[in-house]
Amino acid sequence: MQKELPLKTAPVQRDSLGRWILNCMAAVLLTVSAFFLWGAHSLVDSRFDNFDASVYEQQLLRVSGIFEQNRLSFELQVNDYARWDHTEAFVLNQQPAYIEENLFPTSLANIQVDGFIFTRLDGSLVTPPLLRVGAELTPMPDPMWEAISQQLPSLIKNDKSTAHTRFVWFEDEVIMVSGTHITDTAQANAPSGYLFFIRHLDEARLGALRELTGVNFRLAQTTSMDTVETQFTYKRHKSHPHWLTSMNLTGLPALIQVQGSTHLQAERQLTFTLLAFSVAGLSIVALFGIYWLIHLKVIRRLELFSKLADKNRQTRAQSIRWPVSGSDELDNLASSMNDFITEVEVRHKELNYLANHDPLTGIGNRRLLMASLDDKMELLKSNPKFTCNLLLLDIDQFKLFNDGLGHAAGDEILCLIAKRLSTKVKDSDTLVRLGGDAFAILQENVSLASTQDFATDLLQHLAVPFVYQEHQLNLRASIGFAQVKLKLSKEDVIRNADLAMYEAKRRGKNQVAIFTVNLLDTVSRRMHLEQALREALNQQSLEVWFQPIIDARYGKIVGMEALSRWSLEGEYIPADEFISIAEASGMVAQLGKQVLDKVGAVLQELRLQYPALECNVNLSVQQFRDPQLISDIVACRVKYQLPASALHLELTESMIAQSESEILPIMRALVNQGFKFHLDDFGTGYSSLERLKHLPFDTLKIDRSFITPLSLGDDVMVRNIINIGHELGMNLIAEGVENERELEHLLQLGCNQIQGYYFARPMPYHALKIWLKEHQD
Template sequence: MAIAQNQTITSSMGRWMLYAMAALLIFVGVCFLWISSHLINSRFDNFDAKFYEQQLMRVNGVFEQNNQAFESSLIDYAHWNDTEQFVLGNNPTYIEDNYTSEALDNIQVNGFIITHLDGSVVSAPLVTQAENLVPMPEILWAILQPVIPSLMSPTQTTVTSKIIWHNNVGIMISGVAITNTFKNTPSSGYLFFIRILNESFLNGLRELTLVPFKLIKSSSSPQSISSVVRQNNDGDNQWLAAKSLIGLAAKTQVQGGTHLQAERDLTFNLLLFSVLGLTLISLSGNYWIVHFKVLNRLRIFSRLADQYRQESHSTIRWPIKGHDELDNLAQSLNEFIAEVEVRHEDLHHLAHHDPLTGIGNRRLLQAKLDIYMHQHELTPHFSSTLLLLDLDGFKLLNDGLGHSAGDHILKLIAQRMTSQVRIDDTVVRLGGDEFAILLEGTDPDGAHLFAEHLLKHIAEPFEYEGHKLNLQASIGLAPLKYALSKEDVIRNADLAMYEAKRRGKNQAVVFKINFLDIVSRRMQLEQALREALNEQELDIWYQPIIDARNGGIIGLEALSRWKLCSEFIPPDEFISIAETSGMITKLGQQVFDKVGAALQELRIDYPELQCNVNLSLRQFRDSDLTQDIIDCIDKYHLPPSALHLELTESLIADSETEILPTMQRLVEHGFKFHLDDFGTGYSSLERLKNLPFDTLKIDRSFVVPLGQDDHVMVKNIINIGNELGMNLIAEGVETEIEVHKLLQLGCHQIQGYYFARPMPLDTLKAWLADNNLPQLSAQKSTQHD
C-alpha cells in the first residue's frame, strides 16, 4: 500500500513537473518570442529607414551636382564677352555660333532666353526639338514669362533658379546677369537656361543612381527636409521616403517594401522553430535537457535583452555554444548587430569630421573639450591649450582664383597643420577658413612656441595652376583651466585671435584677461553708437586748410566727433566699430548731410569754400555711394567742386580694383579725390598715374622730421606730386619751423594745429569772422608756381 502510494506520488509529481515545465517553457517561450520580435523588428525597421535615407541622399546629391554643373554652364555663357556683345547688338551671329542643339544637349539645356535689363527679350526664346533650335512654344513662354522678373537683378553675379510645375512636369529655369569675361562691366542683360525635368531626364538620373525615385511638386524650402514613413497597406509593409531639394519647389520620393524581408522572415521563423522545438522536448519529459540546454540559455538571452534595453549604447553579443537552433539565431543576431555597428561608426565619422579636408569638425572639438574639461576637474594641474587659427587674406585668394582654388588651399592648410601635431592632439576645421588645434598636455608657453613654428610652416610658398602663392594666418591661444566651460575657452581663443589680427596679423597671441574688458567696452560702444546714429547725435567738426603764403583759407576737412556721457570717444575707436558692424554707411550718409548743410550756409560768405570728406571701403561695398553724394549736393544746391573725397593709401592698396569703377563715375560727375596719409602705405608711381587723384596729402609722420632739418621724404613726395601734376597738402603741421620748411620745399597748403584745430560749426563761423581770412580757390593756390 505504501509502495503504491509512493508510486502515485512519484507519478503525480512527474505529471506535475511535466505540466509545470510545459507551462514554464510556454511562458518563457512567449516572452522570448515577444522580446526578440520587438528587437528584431526595431532593428530591421531602423535598417530600412537608413537604407531609404541613403537612397534619397544619393539622389539629392546627384541632383545638386547636376544643378551645379547646369548653373556653372550658365555662368560661363553669361560672363562672356561674346554674350555681352550680342546683347549690345555687336555680335549678330552669336546664337548660330554658340547655341547649337548638340551644344545644348551636352549641357542638358532644353532652351534659353536672353533679355535686356528691362526684361525685354533680345531675341526670340528658343528650345531644342528634334535636334534643332525652334521658337519656344507659346504655352511654355506663357508659363515662364511671369517668373523671369523674380530672377532678375543687375548686380547678380550668381545664379538664381526656380522650378515651375506644369502638368506634373517640373521646368527649371535659372538666370544670371550678363557681363564680360572679367566681370568688371555693369550688367547688360540676363541669360536664362531652361531644363525640362521630364521622364527622359529623370530616367538618366535613375540609371546613374540606381534608385527608382520620383520627382514631385513641393513648396520651396531653404533647407533640405526629409521624411521616412512606414505604411501598412492590407498587411503589406511599405516605406515612403521623401527629401526636398534645397531652394527649389520639388522633392524626391522613393517608395518600396522592406529591404530585408527574406532575412526578417527567416529570423522570425528560426525564432519560432526554436521555441516550438523546446516545447516538444519539454513535453517529452526530457527535464534535464530543457533545464540545461534551454532554460539556462533563455535566461542568459533575456538578461542580455534587458541589458540592451537599459543600456542601448552598450555592445552586446549573443553567446554561441554549439550548432543548435538558438546558436543559429544568435549568430544571425550577432551578424546583424555587427552590421548596424559598422553603419553607426560610419555615421559617427561623418558627423565628427569635415568632408572637405578630412580633419575633425566643430562637433569633434566640442566632444574633445568635454573630455579634457572633465580631466581638468580630476587633475587640476593637467595642462592643455586651444589654438584658434584664421587665415589672413583667404577671401582675396578665394574670390580671385575661384572656389576650387579656395578648397585646394583649405586642404593644403589642413595637411600642414596635421603634419605638425602629435598623435594625441586634435586638429579641426570650424568652418570657412577657421581652424582649431587642441594640444594635449601643453601649457600656453609651449603652445606659443608651437604656434610660431606653425605660422612659419603655413607661410611657406606653394603653387596652384602656375600661380606662386603665399598665405599667412593669425592664431589665438587659450589655456583650458579649472572652472572654465568649453564655451569660455573657445571665446577666449577667439578674442586672442582677433587681437592678433588687430596687431597686424601673421602672429600668435595668448589670451589675457583684459581682452574681456576690451570686448565688453566694444559691445557697449556698438550699442550706444547705433542709438547715437538713430538720434543723429554725432557731431561734425571742421579743420581749416590754409594757404601759408598769404593766410587765405582754401577749404575744410570734415571730422566726426562723438561725445558719450561727457566722454569724447576717440574717432579711431568708434569709426572701427562702425566699419566692422556695418554702421559706417549710415554714418557716412549723415556726414554728407551735415557737411552739405554747413557748406550751404558758409558759402554765402565764402562762395568758393570746399570741404574734404573721408570715405570708407564699406561705403563702396554696402551702398550706392555715387547716388548718396549726388543726392547731397542736389539737396543743398552745391556744385561737385564743393565736396572733395578723401581715401587713405592703405585702402587703395587693399581694394584698388574693387573701388576704381565708383571712383571713375564720381570723377565723371566732377568730384575730386584726395589721397590721404600718402607715403605710409604701398602706393607706387604706376598706381598714382592710373588712379584719378587730384591731390596728395603728406602724412604728419613725414612733417615732424622737418624740425630736425630732415626733409628728404617730404621733398621726394613733393617732387612726385609735381611730376604727376597734383596739388599737395601737408597735414599735422604744428610749428613755425615746419611751415617755413614746407614753404621752402614748395608745399603751400597747410592743415594742422599751427593754424587751427578741428572745431564745431559755430566755433568755425566765429573763427572765420575773427581772423577775417580771404578765400582762395584750389586752382588759384596751385603748387606748381
C-alpha cells in the same frame, strides 16, 4: 538554467613551430655570415692592394720625373755648347785650341759631362771620342765607342733647334748620350756638324738620385722605348709578400723598377682578424637573439594566448585579436575568438568614427572636441600640474576661394588644410574641424610659450603655396588660443579662444593672438559702442568738426577738412575706434551720408560770406562698395546748391594700394562730374609713383610723420614729396604743422597750404564761425 559546458575536441598532433624556426634561422644565418665574410675579405684585401699600388705608382712617377729633369738639363747643356760661334769655328778647323780652352776636365766635371764627340755633317769624326778620366781626357775605349756609335744616327734629326737623348747600355750600366746640330750663336748659319755629350749613370749618380727621390729603384734594360702603362706584380710569400713595379722611361730603352713589401701589412692582418671576430661574434649574438625571440614571441605568446582565450570565454572582451595564418598552436587559439567579435567591433568603430569625425576632411568634429575637453578637465582635477591649451584657426578670406573657384575647390582646400594640420600635430593632440573654415587643436602638457611657437610655425606651414587647376594659391590664417582652466566651462574655453582668434584678425590677419582678460573687456566695450553708435546714427547725433586749411603766404583760409566726432556719456570716442566699428557692422555708408549732409549744409551757409570756401570729406573702402555712393554725393551737391569743386574727396594711400580695382572706376566717374580727389597720408602707404601718375588725384596731403623732422633740420623726405607733387602738377597740403620752424621750412620748399595746430585745431561749427570772424574778416 542549465549551465552550458565548453566543447571538447580531441588533441591534434602539431609541429613544433618554435624549433623549426630556430633551426631554419640558424642555417640561414650561418650561410649568410660565410658569404659576407668571404666578400668582405675580398673587398678589404682589394682596398689594401689599391693603396699599395697607388704608393708605388707615385714613387715611379717621382723617379721618372727626376730622370726627365736630368735629360732636359743635359740637353740644355749640349744645346749651349753646340749653338756657339767658337764651337762652329772649331768644327770648321778655325779654332784648334777650342777643346783645351773650353772642354778641359774641370769644366766637364762641373757640368757632369763624362765625355764628348764631334762629328761633321757626313758623320765623320772631327776628333777622336774623348772621355774624362779623373783630371785627364783620354780616348774612348773601342767597345764603348762601338756601343755608342750605333745610337748616334738616331740622335741626328732634321730639327736643328732641339737636342735629343738616348740611353746606351754598356757592361750592365747606363750611358746617357745627348746630341744636336752645331751652328753659330745667332743660329743664322746652316749646321756645320754635330756635338754629343756623354754622361755615365754609374752607381754613384744613381745613388744620389735614389737619395733625392727617397725611392730605392733600379734601372733595367728593355728593348721597348714606347711609353707603357705602369706594371704591378704582387707576389705573395708565406711570411713576406712583396710588390715588384716597373715603368718605362719615355723614349729610352730603360725600365724603372721598384720592389718592396706591402705598406700596411700589420693593419691588413688586424682588419682581417677584427672582421673575422666581428662576423663570428655577430653570428653568435644573432643565434642567441633568435633563440630569445622564439622563446619570447612564440613560447611565451602561446602561454599568454591560452590565458587570454580563457579570459575571453569568461568575459567576452571585445579587444582581443590574434593573427591566423596556418594551423599551428597560435592559430588554434586565435580562431576561437576572432570570428565571434569581428563584426561587432567593426560596426562599433564605424558608428563611433561617424559620430566623432568630419565626413569631408576625415579629422575630428565638434563632438570629439567637447569629449576631449571633458577628458582634459578630468585630468586637471586629479593633476594640478597638467596643462592644456585650445587653438582656434580660421582661414582668412576663405570666401574668396569659394566664390572665385567654386565650392568644389573650397572643399579640396579644406581637405588640404586638414592634411597640413595633421602633419604638425602630435598623437596626443586633438585636431577637429568646427565647421566652415574653422579648425581647432587641443594640446596637452605644453606651455603658453610653446603653443605660441607652435601656432607661428603652423601659419608658416599653411602659407606654403599650392596649385589648384593651374592657379597658384596661398593660404593665410588667423589663430587665437586660450588655456583650459578648471574654473571655466567648455563653452568658456572655446569662447576665449574665439575672442583671441578675432583679435588676431583685427591686428591685420595672418597673426597669432593669445586670450587675455582685456579681450573680454574689449568685446564688451565694442558691443556697447556698436549698439550706441547705431542709436546715435538713427538719431543723427554725431557731430562734424572742421579744421581750416590756410594759404600761409597770405594767412587766408582756402578750405577745411570735415572730421566726425562722437560724444557718448560725456566721453569723446576716438574716431578710429568708432569708424572701424561702423565699417565692420555695415554702418559706415549711413555715417558717410550724414557727414555729407552736414558738410553740405555748413558749406551752403558759409559760402554766402566766403564764396571760395571748400571742404574735404574722407571716404572709406566700404563706402566705395555702396552702389549709392555716386548718387549720394551728387544729391548732396544738388540739395545744397554747391559746385562740384566745393567738395573734395579724400582717400588714404593704403586704400588705393589694397582696393584700386574697386575704387578707380568710381573715382573716374566722380572726376568726370567735376569732383576733386585728395590723396591723404601720402608716403605712409604702398602706392608706387607709377600708380600715382595715372590716378585722378588733384592734391597730395603730406603726412605729419614727414613734417616733424623739419624741426630738426631734416627736410629730405618733404622736399622730395613736394618735388614729386610739382612735377605731377598737383596741389600740396602739409598736415600736422605745429610750430613756426616747420612752417618756415615748408614755405621755403614751396608748400603754401597748411593744416595743423599752428593755425587752428579741429572745432565744431559754432566755433568755426567765431574763428573765421576773428581771423578772416
